[in-house]
Amino acid sequence: MSATEQKIAVKDLVSDQEVRWCPGCGDYAILKTVQKVMPELGVPRENMVFVSGIGCSSRFPYYMNTYGFHTIHGRAASVATGVKLANPELDVWVVTGDGDALSIGGNHTLHVLRRNVDLQLLLFNNEIYGLTKGQYSPTSKVGTKSPSTPDGSLDMPLRPCTFAIGAGARFVARSIDTEAKHLASVLVRAHDHVGASFVEIYQNCNVFNDGIFEHVKNKKTAAETRLLLEHGKPLVFGGENQKGLRLNSIALKLEVVDLGEDGVSEEDLVVHDETNKVLAHMLAELKSPEFPVPIGVLYCNPTSPYHTEVYEQRDAVRERKETTDLNALLRDGHTWEV
């Protein structure tokens, strides 16, 4: 049996490198889930490539016993684009953070999504700069006190999923570091989607920004604060599924309603449709505590990925041009003999 045919075990994906994240960091949980999911994807280990930029999350490739490239700040998406273009057989994963992907690398994130490069982009969002010791990030809430903003940050935060949808991403999802089962299912979906798959993962930085996602993560309150998305199912939440989201067609926005009150029934609720971009945008914009936080696949509407288009165009050119002889190219056009 060749190496490619052998079923990969989780331990095969653990590299011999000592993991160097802070004890208690959410990255540990994500790493474990990724290592658990990868063997299920039917991809030979030698075809797995993890590319990262700079930041805590970007150390990720060192801990995966696959091909990996720890590149420079903000540019992982561009390096990954080159990898995929050079060899479309490879299964490319980009691991990045809120600073890496949305601040210094914002431009590349925008373009890798709109170009629909076939890769999975995992954005570990902890709303803070960890590796540089705690400065506020482009996803930090207004008023975040940090070494660079001792009196509180002033600028409006970016919402990663809204950004991704706006950039033209065809797959946008959100999950949580410690929700292993949910995260695993989202990762499988992201991998199944052919094209650029954007996954925002709420990740707790217990050193510089501890507990910012507590309202969503806390098991006791989760039922009331999370909206678990399922394609074709009505948008319901609450401990007894007693609440839902209804479209206010006058104000053109979602509103929370109580089922059974004022004659509201499940038929009045919005049914989740992953292919509806307008709905995806509305969901991405829902903010706590007024609304529950949507978790799951917000948007999935596949189209042909970039590398397919590139190589199809090339095939078409090859059909048109008969020769691939360089000597012929050099002599093509106007020549003369002396």
Add this chain to the structure above:
Amino acid sequence: MSVAGSSSAGEQENKVISDVVIRFAGDSGDGMQLTGNNFTDATAVYGNDLSTFPDFPAEIRAPAGATFGVSAFQIYFGSEDVSTAGDHLDVLVAMNPAALITNLKDLVIGGLIVADSDAFTDKNLARAGYKSNPLEDGSLDAFKLLAIDITKQVIAVVKPYGLSHKFAVRCKNMWTLGLTMWLFDRSRDEAIDGLRKKFASKPEIAEANVEALNAGHTYGETAELPSGVDVYKVPAADVVPGVYRNITGTEALAFGLIAGSQLADLPLVFASYPITPASGVLHTLSMQKHFDVVTFQAEDEIAAICAAVGASFAGSLGVTSSSGPGISLKGEAISLACAAELPMVVINTQRGGPSTGLPTKTEQSDLNQALYGRHADTMLPVIAASTSIDCFEVAIEASRIATQFTTPVLILSDGYLSNASQPWRIPDVNDFEPFPVKFETEAEGFSPANRDPETLARVWAKPGTPGLEHRIGGIEKSIETGDISYDSENHQKMTDLRSKKIDGIAKYIPEQEVAVGNNSGKLAVVGWGSTYGAIFQAVKRSREAGLDVSQIHVRYLWPLPSNLGQLLSSFDALLVPEMNTGQFASLIRSIFLLDAQKLNKISGQPFKIEEIEGAIRAQLESAK
């Protein structure tokens, strides 16, 4: 123009001259580049050696008649080796007053002016800054003047084709081309074929242009021209037999990259972001997808180089291309490729700087950037093309060095080389020695830190190879295992190793030869890049005048050829002409402790032969 004699052709007495310089100048919308290119093709077919210099403004369509919108195309052709576009003009074709006023200073006394008198209107004269019409006020008496109502002639000639006034007037460049072709006895066949091909979908435009071309030619044959204006013969040059074509530096670079990747047995991934004057390489390669070539127009310079780095990691030859400002942006990623020890080719088509500077003009001021323009100790091989043709071989050399030594290699070209064309005796690509890449496939004993003991090249194991899964990256790596290492002794060793690998490349490049002259003597003119042609002619002429001077032209700027120091020390004096403030001269001074004299020109224009000749004379006289 050098008169070589006269010959009798039929009834007409033709002047035989050995070489001539013509400049076509007009508004940027007047089609001067097309005119020049057509004339170039006809001249190549005629068998003259030639060199061209397209010179155009950064504005795509500047306001009509404006001096800053003048677009020019210069061609120097002759019956002996031609290596520059010429110092002075023998013929100036001026399509309007702005073209005349901005170019007249380069015309030799007694030179010929061909002007479209219809364009010398009060408005155009005022816009160009003329107080009176130079075609009429006697101010051009020192020159031969051929003022023709070209616009009117053209409109009359193309009338049967029913073109709008706008399109009819546009044919005037072909009329002018026809006249110039008559003047220098060129064949119109290629141009006519070209027009019919170019306007295949608009036959009326094609035929109108052909008609205009023929009419210009007929005008020369039949009209009564001022005395001294008649057909010139420039005999064919004595060149090596073979199949020839004209090629620009841009095309030569692109084709050289394809050749280089083929010789390395690798697919080529070319990732770039548009920037003048480098974009042509992207355009040319985008048309060669039938080869193993993928082109990628990235969102910015950084993404372009990062995609090239990613492609190299994945087992292709990653190449990126830009001009100085773009190379600045790529700096961090070049250092990543140095740290990760991945092959990559980076091309800098230099332009006038700093900042946006002179985007369409030429300069050699990015040498220091190429050598040192990155953070940390990251020396890398730098090689420079000396002529448009040389771009082909330089691209192959860069591919060879990058893949054999797993390092980024920087190619220096410039705006002049990229646009200038030369006749090229087309090589057989099978004559080049292949350098096929051997990817690592053996899992036993594999480590990403393995290297070739001779070249010190790091092992190249591409994703997709079972059993060789490994991680690379920008953090310092252990010299033994390739794992992350912050160990201080290890960093010293790795830094030394990276330097040693690059320095060692000197053993794998040719020794420096003398281009013209002897291996020792009173003076060597030392150059690099596109100054080659002007230095070549200047040294040749100086030697013909009995001066003891040689030319040394350096292609490998880092590492320098191993014998260069010894060779340079064999001369009493060194003169280094550069289109910068003396960057290579400083390098020679600092590396070899030799008193290299600087000759600098930073005007956005190439050196003239006489400028270098003058400096040679001055240098030798001061040494007396």
